[in-house]
Amino acid sequence: MSFTSQMIFNITIIFITVTLVVGVILSGIALFRIAGALKLRNRMLRQATRPYLICQRNHQQLMIKNLGPVSVTIDEIESDFDLTSLNQQLIYANQSLYYNLTKPDKLTLSVKYHDEIDNYQADFNL
Incomplete structure (x- = not known):
């Protein structure tokens, strides 16, 4: 394998790793926001129907x-x-x-x- 192809391969691996980490972080943030919205909705439903x-x-x-x-x-x-x-x-x-x-x-x-x-x-x- 040549030096250039090795550099391209390393850059691709770094790019994929960073993309995966950012995706996991954004997915976690989205899940926490969804959980918060569901708790608020449930509290509002309880108040409206109590x-x-x-x-x-x-x-x-x-x-x-x-x-x-x-x-x-x-x-x-x-x-x-x-x-x-x-x-x-x-x-x-x-x-x-x-x-x-x-x-x-x-x-x-x-x-x-x-x-x-x-x-x-x-x-x-x-």
Whole structure:
């Protein structure tokens, strides 16, 4: 093999090596950006499709409403009242539950609920 062909061969090997290294680096950067975009998309989807329970007091009634687009199950309600009858109650999207109250006192509620994906907790002072 002549000196010229040996130089061309060495330059070609160096060029291919540099191209491969740059390609691997760019592929790694692209994969990290894709993973970040997927995490952001999943977080946004969870926020858009998660249930939101609200509790309001209307005179002598307690209203519990699901404002989210998916149904929820109430796991536990902690309050001054005995609201155990509402435990394990399924509330569909945009559905309201009403519970008659006997005392006009202030009411503090802690509601633990879940959908098919996650568990949530909400606290209310009524």
